[in-house]
Amino acid sequence: ATIRISTSGKIVVFTGATPQGQSHKTTLAQIAADHLGVDYSDVSVVTADTATIPFGMGTFASRTAVNAGSSVHLAAIEVREKIKKIASELLEVSPDDLELKDGAVEVRGVPGLRKTFRELAYNAVGLYGFSMKADRDPGLEATSYFKPEQSTYANSCHVAEVEVDIETGHVKVTRVLVNHDCGNVINPMIVEGQIVGGVAHGIGNALFERLLFDETGQPLTTSFADYLLPMATDVPNVETLHTETPSPLNPIGVKGAGEGGTIAVIAAIISAVEDALRPFNVRLSEMPISPERIVELVLDAKK
Numbered sequence: 001a002t003i004r005i006s007t008s009g010k011i012v013v014f015t016g017a018t019p020q021g022q023s024h025k026t027t028l029a030q031i032a033a034d035h036l037g038v039d040y041s042d043v044s045v046v047t048a049d050t051a052t053i054p055f056g057m058g059t060f061a062s063r064t065a066v067n068a069g070s071s072v073h074l075a076a077i078e079v080r081e082k083i084k085k086i087a088s089e090l091l092e093v094s095p096d097d098l099e100l101k102d103g104a105v106e107v108r109g110v111p112g113l114r115k116t117f118r119e120l121a122y123n124a125v126g127l128y129g130f131s132m133k134a135d136r137d138p139g140l141e142a143t144s145y146f147k148p149e150q151s152t153y154a155n156s157c158h159v160a161e162v163e164v165d166i167e168t169g170h171v172k173v174t175r176v177l178v179n180h181d182c183g184n185v186i187n188p189m190i191v192e193g194q195i196v197g198g199v200a201h202g203i204g205n206a207l208f209e210r211l212l213f214d215e216t217g218q219p220l221t222t223s224f225a226d227y228l229l230p231m232a233t234d235v236p237n238v239e240t241l242h243t244e245t246p247s248p249l250n251p252i253g254v255k256g257a258g259e260g261g262t263i264a265v266i267a268a269i270i271s272a273v274e275d276a277l278r279p280f281n282v283r284l285s286e287m288p289i290s291p292e293r294i295v296e297l298v299l300d301a302k303k
Contacts, residue, residue, distance in 0.1 A: 001071035002053060003032055003079045005140035007125060009103060009118030011036060011043045013075075016056025017068035018048040022258075023190045024064055028072050030186055031252065035076035036083075037100030055145075062154060062256020065186065070146035070250045078142035085136075086124055087115050152249045154182040154260035156195075160268040164276040166298050169291030171207055171273055173236050176265060181243040183255040188242070191257045196238045198261020204230045205262075206269040207288050277301075 002014040013032050017024050029043040036043075048056055057063075084095040087105040091098075091113060098105050106114035121140045126132050161175040176199055185191050208228035212220040221227040246253030266287060273294070274284045280301035286293075 001028070001068060001075045002141065002143040003072065003075040005079065005083075005117050005121045007118065007122045009116060009121060011038065011117070013043060013045045013072055014049065014052040015045065015047055015068050015072065016053040017064045018056055018058045019064075020059060022059060022064065022194065023187070024059070024068070027065060027186050027190060028068060031069055031072045032076045035073070035080050035100075038103055042103065060258075061151070062182075062258040065182075065252075065254045065256050066148060066152060066247075066250050067146055069186070069252055069254060070148075071144050073252050074144035074146060075142045078144065079140060082124070082136075082140060082142065083117070083120055086120050086140075090115055090120075090123065146250065148249055150249060152183075152247045152255045154180065154255045154257055156180040156260040156264050158199075158264040158268040160265065160272045162269060162272040162276060164273055164294065166277070166280075166294070169294035169298075171269075171289070171291070171294070173203060173207075173234065173269060175236055175239070176268075177239045177241075178261065178265070179241045179243060180257075180260050181245050181255070182257040182260060183247045184244055184253040185242055186252075186254065191242070192240060194257040195240050195261035198259070199238045199265050200230055200235045202262045202265035203235055203269065204228075205287060206266045207234070207290075210288050210290075 004012050004014070006012070011032065013028055015028060017028070019025065024047060025045040026040065028045050029040040032043050033040040046052060080100060083100065083105055084098050087098055088095040091107060093107055097108055099108055104114045104116045105120065117140070124140045125138055132138060157179045159177045160173060163172045163174055164170070178195055178199065180195055182191060208230055210221065211227070214220055247255045270284050270287050270289060273289055274282065277294070277298065280298050282297045282301050
């Protein structure tokens with residue numbers, strides 16, 4: 001990630017992370033804003049532009065909050081320290097006496113004694129007739145790369161309640177509870193959306209979605225008329241609890257939130273269906289479990 005404050009005072013984050021609807025721009029802007037003392041709406045985020053960041057692999061495996069988020073975190077700290085250093089020289093105070101607030105740096109306890117980011121950025125690029133200090137790189141900008149030693153994963157516990165109609169094989173998911181731990185939660189609304197969306201995905205895996213092929217390997221499920229997806233009526237209101245156990249494997253203590261809502265709910269639903277069919281001594285070792293298959297298993301058990 002690169003963070004740059006231009007001579008207009010605008011704050012821009014450049015990242016190789018590539019979002020596909022997970023609100024990366026909001027999350028990464030929040031991380032930068034926390035360090036720079038501004039509102040996240042004051043931070044623009046540019047993603048997947050190889051002219052600014054040549055490295056990036058897309059978004060998968062809960063990698064963005066950990067890798068891109070940590071990179072933004074480290075770059076923002078570097079820019080913040082640069083801001084304080086320049087401001088301390090101009091205001092003739094110690095950097096420890098300064099605080100960043102609302103797009104400016106001010107001396108604690110003296111609100112009128114301040115320099116805006118715009119003024120500092122203008123000074124940082126060099127002034128006509130004045131030599132730049134040897135220990136200072138030009139511009140209010142920093143680039144940081146975060147290289148984790150190993151992956152870190154979210155974890156969750158799911159409980160599902162279902163009703164099974166043994167005559168038709170229809171399964172109704174009546175309740176899903178999720179206790180989810182993705183480390184420090186940056187934006188609760190975004191995490192909630194990822195969990196609920198993951199549960200909907202998992203319900204599809206458990207009850208509907210299956211690719212079928214004929215004996216020559218040609219796909220038979222080639223449209224949504226054949227390949228079933230869960231509808232809104234198939235997904236209950238998901239009850240979520242958040243447990244925050246910071247990860248020690250990155251500086252912001254996050255674990256990512258992509259998988260925790262999806263993976264466990266599949267097993268929870270299949271297990272719940274099996275529990276509902278306990279009177280027939282039906283055991284399930286497959287997914288998705290279709291209505292036809294449930295009826296078949298119940299009839300076999302009755303025989």
